[in-house]
Amino acid sequence: MxxxxxxxxxxxxxxxxxxxxxxxxxxxxxxxxxxxxxxxxxxGKSTLFSLITRxxxxxxxxxxxxxxxxxxxxRHALAKLGVVFQQTTLDMDLTVLQNLRYHTALHGLGRSVANQRIQQELERLNMYERRHEKVRQLNGGHRRRVEIARSLLHKPALLLLDEPTVGLDVxxxxxxxxxxxxxxxxxxxxxxxxxxxxxxxxxxxxxxxxxxxxxxxxxxxxxxxxxxxxxxxxxxxxxxxxxx
Missing domain, CATH: 3.40.50.300 (P-loop containing nucleotide triphosphate hydrolases)
Structure with missing residues (x-):
């Protein structure tokens, strides 16, 4: 290794x-x-990312x-990985908070730790005040911020970003x-x-x-x-x- x-x-x-x-x-x-x-x-960029993410x-x-x-x-390898794909993978009909809690549940984080990390990541991206808004109400830049926050909740060692700024304003x-x-x-x-x-x-x-x-x-x-x-x-x- x-x-x-x-x-x-x-x-x-x-x-x-x-x-x-x-x-x-x-x-x-x-x-x-x-x-x-x-x-x-x-x-071959997309193929490479598809292989890394399995x-x-x-x-x-x-x-x-x-x-x-x-x-x-x-399982151990992918637990170290955070990913933001070019196309959004957020559930548009859920709130920011619901999207992030679903992710923490998939990674087996307890409610207390999950809430703490969600607040920390959203505050760092100036999105905490918008946590109860549905994703479809957000603009492209704010959705990207939510996806970045989500990718970091389980404390990955490696962050994969597949052209995450496509479609964003300057x-x-x-x-x-x-x-x-x-x-x-x-x-x-x-x-x-x-x-x-x-x-x-x-x-x-x-x-x-x-x-x-x-x-x-x-x-x-x-x-x-x-x-x-x-x-x-x-x-x-x-x-x-x-x-x-």
């Missing part, structure tokens, strides 16, 4: 019939590290979460990006953030450029810039994804 890594991916490959979606992908994320996953449509079964390669093999110790998007980076810095949360928006990358982040199922570059922002001999990530991304 590799407990020093929050997430370990080794030689991961996956195909849909004859079409290879991922080809020998390997990388690791350490505690307190934000890894931004960049790639054009069809690069929506798809891993056939080739290995995935470990906090040292737990995701196939051999699925202030909401910037606030969400800043909040997640604050969690990384202050609580040593590990994050794997799939995005196509270059301005969501902070200088201290790590980056993976995925193209046609293969990792074209990985490392710190400085590492990727040095590899591509560029001065900006957007130029590095263009250079790496235009290659055959």
């Amino acid at each position: 590799s407990a020093t890594n929050t997430l370990l991916i080794e030689a991961l490959s996956f195909a849909y019939g004859d079409k290879k979606a991922l080809n020998n992908v390997s990388f690791a994320i350490r505690p307190g590290e934000c890894m931004v996953l960049l790639g054009p449509n069809g690069a 929506l798809y079964d891993t056939r080739q390669g290995r995935i470990e979460l906090c040292g737990f093999d995701i196939k051999k110790h699925t 202030p909401s998007r910037h606030a969400l990006v800043e909040y997640v980076h604050q969690l990384v810095c202050e609580e040593q949360l590990s994050v794997l953030w799939a995005s196509h928006l270059i301005d969501e990358i902070y200088p201290e982040d790590h980056v993976i450029v995925l193209h046609k199922g293969q990792i074209r570059a990985k490392g710190s922002v400085a590492d990727v810039l040095a590899l591509t001999q560029t001065s900006q990530i957007k130029d590095a991304f263009t250079k790496l994804t235009e290659a055959a």
Whole structure:
């Protein structure tokens, strides 16, 4: 087991019939590290997330979460994982509080601990006063805040974010990006953030450029810039994804 890594991916490959979606992908994320996953449509980002969350079964390669093999110790591994998908998975006809209590019940948290964590997370996102509102009454930015709060209630070690800012206005998007980076810095949360928006990358982040199922570059922002001999990530991304 590799407990020093929050997430370990080794030689991961996956195909849909004859079409290879991922080809020998390997990388690791350490505690307190934000890894931004960049790639054009069809690069394999969604397939990778589906394998990490066990929506798809891993056939080739290995995935470990906090040292737990995701196939051999699925329950222990997934307990370390928080997820925010691109499409909302909140129940629109339940209140914010009801949505969050349902999540804590699934993770076996007692009522007292659940209430304490719900209040803590909603207050940190300035949403506690809206806890009795139905989700459908909230705008897109506020729904995202609720989903972020929900993903953190069981104290995961790794947060998966699948393009969570899609459809948000600029202030909401910037606030969400800043909040997640604050969690990384202050609580040593590990994050794997799939995005196509270059301005969501902070200088201290790590980056993976995925193209046609293969990792074209990985490392710190400085590492990727040095590899591509560029001065900006957007130029590095263009250079790496235009290659055959």
